[in-house]
Amino acid sequence: MKEKMMRIIVAVMLTLLLCSLTLLAGAASKNDWKNTAGCYVWTESSQYNNGVLNIKPLGDDKYLYELKVMRGSEEEDSAEEFVTAGVFEINEDGDGIAEVDYQNNDTVELRFVLKDKSITAYQDGPLPLDVQGEYRFNEDSFDVSxxxxxxxxxxxxxxxxxxxxxxxxxxxxxxxxxxxxxxxxxxxxxxxxxxxxxxxxxxxxxxxxxxxxxxxxxxxxxDPINMLAAKRAPLVEEDELEGPAIESGELEGDEDAPDLPATAASELSPLVTVAPEEASLKVGERTRIVASLPGCVGYNVTDLRSSNSDIVKVDGDVQLLAVKPGTATITGKLLLEKGEKAFMTQITAYEPKLEAPNLPANLGIDEALKLEAYVVGEADGVTPEWSVSDEKIAVIEDGKLIGKADGVVTVTAVHGEMKSQWPVAVGTAELPVAEDEEENEDDDDGFGWLTIIGGIIIIGGAAFFFLRRKRK
Incomplete structure (x- = not known):
């Protein structure tokens, strides 16, 4: 009898030991929690019932959590939302324990159990909405409330x-x-x-x-590393974002535009930008490289370099000087406390000059053309004083150039100290060929004659050798 009782006791103890070992094997350790940062989604999520759990390690076995849940009914086409956030600590059993103060200072305990890539939440006490359930890892990044x-x-x-x-x-x-x-x-x-x-x-x-x-x-x-790399502003509503209008994933007004995802508007430009104060710079003037960062976070610009110092050269730590007309690429580094970002931008150097973009090389008799002009480097157009070299060939009336007779006329525009001139052929007249074009034509003619003469020599030589061989 005693022997039988002893066997039963041993069997019970072995069973308890095996159960304990099984529980210990399934329980997470404090080290397991260190790699849990990210966003977890409720495994039973649907359109009207879903949940998200965000986890961020803070060190010393402390973890920040945020639970965002929605509970509703498809029949009633309505849902309620609830958000709670706090910090939990890992106990000796490997579980995260947090306390939530809710209504009349009642404390609700939340317990988080980690297993593989899932975290199960348990609540002990009433909350506006039930947050319990299994949340499975979804992605590393997340935005919070x-x-x-x-x-x-x-x-x-x-x-x-x-x-x-x-x-x-x-x-x-x-x-x-x-x-x-x-x-x-x-x-x-x-x-x-x-x-x-x-x-x-x-x-x-x-x-x-x-x-x-x-x-x-x-x-x-x-650190600011995520901010420097961000391609969007997560706390800006989509209707507040600047950029092309997007409808059904396609840019409006352009049938050939590529299909874009619905979130493309929020990814049109980086959150942190670096650029010159003036992208177009008059020769002899200077500009600075400046950065746009959220929250007026301080920064320094270093390692400025120009792709062509003959056009734009680095003049000091953050200044650039326009030397002659052209475009140069500027590179450098943006330095923040605990973070940096390489950047590349362009500056166009220009000399102010009057241009008439719509002035044609040929104008018909009685044809009227409205004259337009702008100054290179300035955004708005200008209204200069217009004149022609021969009013028998063309005249200017009410800001329009009107053809009168065959011939070539010079159109002149004067704006302040700037003056520009353009030749215009009226009627059947043609503009004189420029000297370099004449040289090219002469070269072409010379090459043509050489080709003809060379061909004659080759044909004649071949005929001579053929006849000589035939005589022999």
């Missing part, structure tokens, strides 16, 4: 933010509008409503800047 931005600040060490350690000793206010489509602006106030600090939190939580003063923006967390 103001709630997650505030949670990130609360999760950072006091020495970085300068905020009181107890979150009850201050409150965070969100700005109504994001900053340049990339940052959330948060202001920390004490119990008396005095400003403690101001912060810029990146939309993807990759960086936090403190900006108590607009001209003093300092990095306190992360």
């Amino acid at each position: 103001e709630a997650a931005a505030a949670a990130l600040l609360a999760g950072l060490p006091e020495k970085q933010t300068g905020l009181p350690e107890d979150v009850d000793d201050y409150k965070l206010l969100y700005a109504e509008e994001p900053v340049d489509g990339w940052f959330y602006q948060l202001t920390a106030l004490d119990d008396e409503g005095e400003v403690i600090a101001k912060f810029l939190v990146a939309a993807d939580l990759s960086a936090v800047y403190r900006n108590d003063k607009e001209d003093e923006v300092s990095l306190i967390y992360g």
Whole structure:
């Protein structure tokens, strides 16, 4: 009997041991959590019921989370949304534990269990919407709400933010509008409503800047690498984006335009741009290389180089000088705290000159042409004083050039100190051939005669040798 009882006890102990080993084998370790950054999607998501879980490691076994869920009904064609964010810590069992304060200071516990590429969320207590379920990894990048931005600040060490350690000793206010489509602006106030600090939190939580003063923006967390590489402003609504109108994935007004994805409008240009203040520069004038960054983040420009210093040359750290007409490519580096970006841009150097783009080489008799002119390097057209060399051949009336008789006339335009002239042939007359064209024609004629003479010599020589051979 005793022996039988002993066998039962041993069997039970072995069973418990195997169960424990199985549980331990399935449980995640603290190291497993270190590679969980990214966006996770609820496995039961549908049109009216879905959920997203964003995870970002903060160090010291702390992780920022944001849960965004929607629950609704297809029959009623309606849905509710709920967002909550905070910081959880990994316990000895390898689970993430967070507490959410909700209604009348009731605390709801959230537990996150990691297994392979999935995180399962459990909630102990009521929330506006149920957030429980399995969330499977979807992608590395994500954009978050103001709630997650505030949670990130609360999760950072006091020495970085300068905020009181107890979150009850201050409150965070969100700005109504994001900053340049990339940052959330948060202001920390004490119990008396005095400003403690101001912060810029990146939309993807990759960086936090403190900006108590607009001209003093300092990095306190992360780095600007994602901002420098971003191709869009995630916090800008699509109808606010500048660029070509897009309808059904095609550019309006161009039937031959390539098909574009619906999100192409948000990817037309980089978030951070570097360019000269003046893309067209008058010879002898200077311009600077400047950068456009969200939130007035400070920067330096280095390693400026010109592809052609005879046209545009580097003149100082960030200045460029136009030397002679032409276009040059400028390259360099944009340096930020903990980040840099190589750039390339172009500058066109020009000399002011009057041009008449629609003036023809030939004008018919009684034909009237409206005269137009512009100055190279200026955006708007100008109205110069027009004149002709011979009013028997052509006249100018009410800003129009009118042909009168056969012949060649010189049209002159004067604007300030600038003066330009163009020959125009009227009626059956033709413009005189330029000297270089005459030389080319002479060369062509000479080449033609050489070809003919050479052909005669070859044919004659062949005939001579043929007849001589026949006689022999």
